[in-house]
Amino acid sequence: MTLQKSILGRTWDRYRGVIISLLVINVFFSFTSRYYFTVYNIFNILDHSSISLILSIGMVFVLASGGIDLSVGSTLAFTGIVAALLFTAGVPTLIAMLLAILVGMLIGLLNGLIISHYKLQPFIVTLAMLSIVRGLALVFSGGNPIIGLPTGFLKFFAGNSLLGNGIFIAVGMTVLAAFVLEKTAFGTYVKALGGGEEAAFLVGVKTSRIKICVYIISGFCAVWASFIFMAGMDAAEPIAGLTTEWMEAIAAPIIGGNSMDGGKAYVLGAVFGVLVLSCIKSGLNMMGVGQHYQQIAIGTVIVAAVILDSLRRKL
Amino acid sequence: MNKLVEMISLKKNFGGIKALQQVDLTINSGEVHGLLGENGAGKSTLMRILCGLEVPDEGVIRIEGAEAEIQKPSDAQSLGVGMIPQELILVDGMTVYENIFLGYEIRNTLGLLDQMRMRSRARELLQSLGSGDIDPDSFVGLLPKAEQQIVAIARRIIQGGKVFVMDEPTSALTEKETEKLFSIIRKICDAGNAVVFISHRLEEVLEICDCFTILRDGKNVASLRNIPEITKKDLIAHMIGNDIDEEFPHTVTTPGDTLLEVEDISFMTSQGRRVEHVGFTVCAGEVVGITGLVGVGKTELAQTIMGLRKNSGGRILIKGKEQHIGSPVKAVKNGLGYVTEDRRGEGLVLGLKSLYNMTLGALSRIVRVMVIKLSREKKLGLEYSSQLNMKPEYINMEAQKLSGGNQQKVVVIRQMMGDSEVILFDEPTKGIDVGAKAEIARLISSLSSEHKGICIFSSEPREILGVSDRIYVLNNQGFVGPFRRGELDYKKLMAIEFGDTNAAGVGV
């Protein structure tokens, strides 16, 4: 007999590990640098989190279905290049954005189709796609960043104030994602794919269609992340998302309790995971730790998160 | 009362194996229909066809009078027919109500999930099944098996089930839970639906079923109503028939030292039941047969001895010395060998040549400084395969291309090549034709005459009776035996397997 715990109680149960980690990290860094715990820095962290968060939200869908998408970083770069090229070619801003979004969704569609039709492992398909799309980014951009983004675009996403609109878009998408995952049949089926594909298939759920949809969602998210990234950089870079963004997109949900086996769709967990990574990055920056050390740190965190996940599954 | 399901003249072949030869089945509304038969009689094939998991080669299926084309599970579902398999197939990570309504979610006017209504409907439904204490919000993976089963039944009800096919539903249940299940089954049938009850537990079958259909070797042998005069013995007689036409050659060897002693061990079956106080010995040169009904835990027992499963009590002694067998590596080091039941799943690397599969257990014999002497390997392979009447060209073929009988020979050869002194055989002749069965039996005999200790785990009573020097039986009352060769005949053995230990005149 389980007593119905309050929502707060259950949230604590599920996320207490990552919440405590978050607190510990923040306490630690606030001691190492007096600029860490300032309003300015908090806004900074939130702002930079928006990109990772959007990517992670897409990844939550994919992970919940039991898959993985390694190509999000490349999609981010490529759709950015596409949008920038369209912008500089004089295409109206909104149309250019729409086309870029379609391209992102198309990449997701291809991923999903190949995975479900040929019954291949998601990691190798999205790994190959990572290469293809990155290549497309290089080809279309000639290897160079594209500047000259329209001011309206820049203003909307990067903003003048401390906090660009990026974070609000990210939060909005997070809420929407949580809603879809909890309140629609589609969300249930995504989770069923990961937790019990056979059961879902036997009741007539169209499993391949659902699989394709989650990759389209992932591609969709990558485009929005790209918009925010571009606005922040004031340029579209073919090497965007190459370093750590795409790994963070996977690590954050797993830190937050999502599993690579699928079946779980912890949106709030992904949020916490993103915060953990962003705080670590910010804190290390404040300490003057170079980018290189940060890469070690992030890589270690990923390995640790994966080990944690596999241990969790054993228990 | 009307005919819900009519299966007429169904035929199904798998490769060369005739699983069903002209089987008929009629299920009426409101009845609990027992489907009985030995392993391989065709029960599960028949039901898989009904539920859309297989397509028959010939035959007609009528649902409620209308002819039906059932090609996939969702076809069967839409006609109200569905199976609750032994493994239940629920989504462990989801809640009870989510599982119950999977694919049939209740939505509100906006098209969104109406979780409140699903929860309350689930609660109502569980209440009506006498299980109001199951919390709709609890995770199915954490529930005990009996409650998971009720969730599976509830799911079928929501799916609009009219015919509920239950495969071995009581194998993991206690007596109380079984009683509860029976009351649910009666409720379902009182509402005009039907339940097909597949089980080996004849006392239960006699208690709950209104009628029986008994299959043997893919054919109907009996269709009976359940009247008070029918006893277990009658059912068994129908199931086994009188054609014991299988010869199992057997040679007698004087038993030597005790090689393996199992003392009071206990373990968990794959269905979550605990089996305790198992103990027996195996001496050099003898064949010990361990038998029991399907699902009673024989494979798990073998796995526990081999270190593949946790031994939660008792000791294992090899040649008189206690050994802590925590992993198969240890087991093999101590001279134990294991021929698995699941040839394709565990026993063979299907894509590899048979020869390579054979030498897997004896790499040290063909390897010098890590390098494999291919000529020696080939020689060894030919030597052993000729001993077993296996065509020499088979050793170079991929294992998956061989017939079941030859595949089993490959696995057995692996054991022969190894240095095992005690070999555990799990269902050695399962799914193998009669000719190959005799060969394997001969082989087992010859292994024992080489002073190896052989332990056979089998649910085929004829095989056990034919090959063993001593027999133990694992039934729902415990571990019974040993019985010497000749003490038991087929009827007595079956009776003991079904829990009737007085049949042979021996106590527990």
Add this chain to the structure above:
Amino acid sequence: MNKSRVKQKTKEFFSSVYSGPIIAILVIGLFLTIFSPQFLKVSNFVNISNQIAINIIIAVGMTILITSGGIDLSVGANVALTGVIIALYFRAMPEGGSPLVGILIGLGIGALLGLINGVVVAYLKAPPFITTLGTMGVYRGFALVLSGGRPLMGINENFVHIFSGFIGAMPRQFLIALLFTGMGAFILNRTSVGRIAQCMGGNERTLRVSGIPVELYKILMYMITGILAALAGMVLTSMMAVAEPIAGQFYELDAVAVVVMGGTLLQGGKGTVFGTLLGAILLGVMRNGLNMLGVPANYQQLFVGLIIMIAVISGSRRKSPAQL
């Protein structure tokens, strides 16, 4: 009589797994000979063999690992890290150090990096690709940190001579690559380690049930891959006479690509080192062709990606036994 034998031999050839890459090489080679005068020159072939040598060394290890059911995406980072550590050693020694010690250090590093990967995958049961994705980041990070983010010069001259230069007309590194291809093929087909690798990829349970210590062998596979990647790192460092912390990027993709192109199944169970060699040659010829035809370097990555995708999809057609 002769006719039917020829027919049979041709049939055998076409159904063998090598026919694909060989035909592709011949077709592309023919195409390039027609369209590019520079292709059929000895100097060009030397060029190609130079470029594919490193890829081959890594891919040989990767072949054995993938056959056993694993994968290692950290090899590129391994290449860089090994180079950096060896360079640091040479720079730290007053006389420039000894090439032999340098080699031993390099092999040791490779073994260690492989060991870490192997332990996490085998004992902590973490999925190989994501684990090695993480270790890729860690190893790369260490390469950057230890080198201060800058290329390191001052590599021991004798060391450089061991791995680069020519023997006759053939580049040394290519000969080394061929040597290890031979060793790799031998290991996979003629040793117990290779046999166990094939079984592990095909059906791990069978090995376990037969009493073979599966975890230990898994770790061994990763260590082999690590050592070979480190070797490739040493070769690269010699060729360039400098250790770059950003070296080796995408080497893991190239390695996986040629392994898959060569006919080794990604799910494991069936592997061919010779096929990998063919795959590497094919990729090298294709890249060379693109260069000859004046295709800009930017297209190369797109290209490799498409190759992997096509190879993986067509590989799925040859279903693995478990799916039957």
